[in-house]
Amino acid sequence: MSRDFAYLPPNPGLARGGAHREPSNRPGRLDASMSLLQEVTDQPLDPGYALAARRRAVAGETAAASPTGRGSRAGTALLAIILGLGTAAAVQHLRAPVQGTRTVTSVLRNEIDQKSAAITRLQTTNERLRAEISRAQAALLASNGGSDLTARLQVLGLVAGELPVTGPGIELALDDAPTTTSGADGSGQQTDRVMDTDLQIVVNGLWAAGAEAISINDQRLTVRSAIRSAGKAIMVDFRPLAPPYLIRALGNPSQLQSGLAGDVAGAYLQSLRDSYRITATITAHGDLHLPGASGEILRYARVATTRGKAPPSGGHGPSRTVLDTRGSTPSTTAPAGGEAGSAATGGSSPPATSSVPAVSTPTSEVSP
Amino acid sequence: MIAAIGLLVGVVAGLALHPTVPGWLENYLGIAVVAALDAMFGGLRAVLDGIFDDRVFTVSFLSNVVVAAMLVYLGDHIGVGTQLSWGVVVVLGMRIFANAAAIRRHLFGA
Numbered sequence: 001m002s003r004d005f006a007y008l009p010p011n012p013g014l015a016r017g018g019a020h021r022e023p024s025n026r027p028g029r030l031d032a033s034m035s036l037l038q039e040v041t042d043q044p045l046d047p048g049y050a051l052a053a054r055r056r057a058v059a060g061e062t063a064a065a066s067p068t069g070r071g072s073r074a075g076t077a078l079l080a081i082i083l084g085l086g087t088a089a090a091v092q093h094l095r096a097p098v099q100g101t102r103t104v105t106s107v108l109r110n111e112i113d114q115k116s117a118a119i120t121r122l123q124t125t126n127e128r129l130r131a132e133i134s135r136a137q138a139a140l141l142a143s144n145g146g147s148d149l150t151a152r153l154q155v156l157g158l159v160a161g162e163l164p165v166t167g168p169g170i171e172l173a174l175d176d177a178p179t180t181t182s183g184a185d186g187s188g189q190q191t192d193r194v195m196d197t198d199l200q201i202v203v204n205g206l207w208a209a210g211a212e213a214i215s216i217n218d219q220r221l222t223v224r225s226a227i228r229s230a231g232k233a234i235m236v237d238f239r240p241l242a243p244p245y246l247i248r249a250l251g252n253p254s255q256l257q258s259g260l261a262g263d264v265a266g267a268y269l270q271s272l273r274d275s276y277r278i279t280a281t282i283t284a285h286g287d288l289h290l291p292g293a294s295g296e297i298l299r300y301a302r303v304a305t306t307r308g309k310a311p312p313s314g315g316h317g318p319s320r321t322v323l324d325t326r327g328s329t330p331s332t333t334a335p336a337g338g339e340a341g342s343a344a345t346g347g348s349s350p351p352a353t354s355s356v357p358a359v360s361t362p363t364s365e366v367s368p
Numbered sequence: 369m370i371a372a373i374g375l376l377v378g379v380v381a382g383l384a385l386h387p388t389v390p391g392w393l394e395n396y397l398g399i400a401v402v403a404a405l406d407a408m409f410g411g412l413r414a415v416l417d418g419i420f421d422d423r424v425f426t427v428s429f430l431s432n433v434v435v436a437a438m439l440v441y442l443g444d445h446i447g448v449g450t451q452l453s454w455g456v457v458v459v460l461g462m463r464i465f466a467n468a469a470a471i472r473r474h475l476f477g478a
Binding site (some may be wrong): 045046048049050051052053056072073076077078079080081082083084085086087088089090091092093094 | 370371372373374375376377378379380381382383385386387388389394397398400401404410413414417418419420421422423424425426427428429430433467470
C-alpha cells in the first residue's frame with residue numbers, strides 16, 4: 001500500500017501537463033482498486049482519443065477519404081446533432097423552474113400595476129360622476145325648490161365631509177425616523193415608524209383644537225373614518241397610506257396651533273420628536289384644499305320618526321338616527337317597533353327600548 | 369470538426385424548438401448534463417492536444433451521458449440513487465477539473 005501511494009507517474013509530461021499518457025505506459029500495481037482516484041486525475045482524457053490518433057497514424061491519411069469514413073462521418077454528425085439537441089433540451093428543462101418563479105413574480109408585479117392603474121382610473125371616473133351628480137342635483141333643486149335647498153345640501157355635504165372644502169388651516173407633516181443600523185449582523189436595520197395611534201392622537205388633538213375638516217394624505221376624514229394599521233401600513237378607511245403623512249386641518253391656523261400645543265397631542269408630538277426622532281413639522285397655510293370623502297353610504301342607519309316633539313334647533317347635524325343592529329332587538333324607538341320586537345322574542349326579553357343606543361341629535365331642519 | 373458543428377447545430381435547434389422532455393427522464397437530466405460537460409471538456413482538451421477525433425468525441429459523449437444517467441437510474445431502483453449520483457458527480461467533476469487545468473496550461477502556458 002505504501003508503494004501504491006508512493007507511486008509517481010513515470011511520464012514527465014505531467015509536470016508540463018500537455019502530453020497525453022497512455023495506460024500501457026504504467027507499471028503494474030499491487031492493488032489496482034486503490035489507485036482509483038489517481039486513475040481519475042491522471043487520466044482524465046478518454047483513452048479512445050489516443051487510440052484513434054494511433055490508428056490514424058498507422059493507416060495514414062487514406063482513412064479520411066474512404067467511403068466508410070464518409071459514412072461514419074455522416075453518422076457522427078447526426079449523432080452529434082441529436083446529442084446537442086438533447087443537451088439543449090435538458091438544460092432548458094433544468095432551468096425552467098427558475099424561470100417559472102421569475103415569471104410568477106413578474107406576473108404578480110404586473111397584476112399589482114394593472115390593479116393600481118385600474119383603481120386610479122375608477123377613482124377618476126368616480127370623481128367625475130360625483131361632480132356630475134352634484135351638478136344634476138343642483139340643477140334639479142334649483143328648478144324645484146330654489147336656492148335654500150341647494151345651500152342646505154352644501155352645508156350638509158360640508159359637515160358630512162363629502163364635499164371638497166377649501167380655507168385656511170395648518171399642515172402637519174409626520175414622517176418616519178431616519179433609518180439607523182443597529183446590530184452587527186446587519187439585520188437590525190431599524191426605523192422608528194409613525195404608528196396608527198400617533199395619527200389617531202394627533203387627529204383627535206386637531207379636532208379638539210377646533211378643526212373643521214381634516215385629511216390625511218388627501219384622504220378626507222369623516223365621522224365614520226377609521227385610522228388603523230395593517231402590517232406595516234397605516235390605513236385610513238381601508239386605504240393604505242405611505243409616509244410621509246400629511247395631515248391637513250382647516251380652521252383658524254393660530255387657534256389650531258395653540259390648541260394643539262396645549263392639548264395632550266402637543267406633548268405627545270414632542271415626545272415623538274424627542275424619543276423616536278420622528279419628524280413633525282407644522283406649517284400654517286392661508287388656503288388649503290381638502291378633497292371630499294367618497295362612499296359615504298349608510299346601510300343600516302335610518303331617519304327615526306320623531307313624533308311631533310322636535311327638539312329646539314341647533315347646529316347642522318344630521319337628523320335623528322337610530323343604530324339598527326339588525327339583531328333580535330328592536331331597532332326603533334317607536335312604540336310600534338318595540339312591541340313588534342318583544343312579540344317576536346316571546347315577551348320574555350328585557351325591555352328592549354332601553355337597550356337601544358339612540359343617537360339623537362337635535363334638529364329641526366331635516367325632519368321628513 | 370464535424371462533430372462540433374453538429375453539436376452546435378443541435379444546440380441551436382434545441383434552443384429554437386423547445387422540445388419537451390419526457391417526465392420519467394427528469395431525475396437524470398442533471399447528471400446527464402454534467403456528463404456532457406465532461407465530454408465537452410475532454411473534447412476540447414483533445415483538440416488542443418492535437419488528437420481530436422470526431423467519432424471518439426461523439427461516442428464518448430453519448431456513452432458518458434447514458435452511463436451517468438443509467439447509474440443514477442439504477443441507484444434509484446436499489447435505494448442508493450443519491451449516493452451514486454454523488455459518486456458520479458465527484459468523478460466527473462474531478463475529470464472536468466483535470467481537463468480544464470490541462471486546457472488552461474495549453475492556452476495560457478501556466
